[in-house]
Amino acid sequence: MKYTAVVKHSGGWWIGWIEEVPGVNCQERTRTALRQSLIETLTEALEFNRREALAAAGDDYQEETVVIA
Numbered sequence: 001m002k003y004t005a006v007v008k009h010s011g012g013w014w015i016g017w018i019e020e021v022p023g024v025n026c027q028e029r030t031r032t033a034l035r036q037s038l039i040e041t042l043t044e045a046l047e048f049n050r051r052e053a054l055a056a057a058g059d060d061y062q063e064e065t066v067v068i069a
Contacts, residue, residue, distance in 0.1 A: 005038050007031065018042050 017025035028034040
């Protein structure tokens, strides 16, 4: 999957966030560290959201793939 990171250098820090997933934002001293931090934070957020969605669905549900062109 592909996501878009918005990245900028500000006051000695690199800050960034993922456009498509609210709440995934990070701040690091280097651009490389920021990129890694964004990847880790995005991965954790997606896993958390999946667990929450399945828990909310209960026992009788189906999963379907949705593709946006």
